[in-house]
Amino acid sequence: MKIDKTYEGSFHIVGGDFSRAGEASTELKTIMLSVGIEDEVVRRVAIATFEAEMNIIIYTPAGILRYSISPGEIRIIAEDMGPGIEDIELAMQKGYSTAPDWVREMGWGAGMGLPNMKKNADIFRIDSVVGEGTTVEMIIKP
């Protein structure tokens, strides 16, 4: 990676606001390209971040997406205010989703979000407390 310092920032994401879906990921993509991150890494971060953003919008009242772009790795932390995931192992299975029908009709809620995040991240951690919230940490290395 060409960069020689760390760029950090965060985005607030409002649950249920589908009209703004993708804004945070698109802005982060622009930032990554402007500091010279290579296309393949940008692509992986963008997919992983968009999925994290969608999960906050679909399932939670609100959340925050933090990023840290440093030499050697990009770290994304998506933290939301709930409702939390009861069975993480089940939620990680491809095709499993608790999304309501109207969300599925939009083409979301196919049970691909968390697997997509895991697939595009070199390190993927998820921690959830029912009634409190979920935190996803992803590290993507060039």
Added chain:
Amino acid sequence: MKLKEIAEILSLKPLTPAEGPDLEREVSGAYVGDLLSDVMANSEDGNIWITLQTHVNIVAVATLKNLSAIVIVNGRMPESDTLDRAVSEDIPILLTGKSAFETAGKLYRILNARNLQG
């Protein structure tokens, strides 16, 4: 192959205004899908996206994946906010009354023929 040529051959109707996203961009291939996560995972730079989805999030997916255009099939019309966003994000939206199968089939044939010509 240019989007403009493809639009003419397949009789796709550009819905974004002429002064908006231009149709001169190069098309690398296409991807068909109505599940947004699937399109995000499997579409490639410069692809045309053939779908029946019409809501505003399709523009965000196309933007994020650097897709060359969205083709909405079966005569469906995108919502007005989708169109507004497509103009501001520079993503052409084109319509067809044909199905995804027929649209993709014809496009596959055209792109293959063009590739064989080198």
